[in-house]
Amino acid sequence: MTTVRVREKRQITIPSDIGKLAGIEPNDLLEIEITPQGVLLRPVRTGMQDRVSKLMRFAGSGLSLVNPADPDETVRQLRDDRDAWTH
Structure with missing residues (x-):
């Protein structure tokens, strides 16, 4: 307790x-x-509150992909992720 x-x-x-x-x-x-x-x-x-809460948690989930030392690699990773969503 x-x-x-x-x-x-x-x-x-x-x-x-x-x-x-x-x-x-x-x-x-x-x-x-x-x-x-x-x-x-x-x-x-509530349906809407749950969706907003999940969206807010998801909103920060991609921050680990950002690599300021190599912006080209960050762009490649984001494009790969985006392409995976559409297939």
């Missing part, structure tokens, strides 16, 4: 490992509910 501290304005930070396991990303919405067992936080899953 993980412990978090409630801050002055009743804010908490969800630990990174818990957030990843729960599929919670920055700017996600959470539902909060009082249950007999305590407080329950649940990610709000």
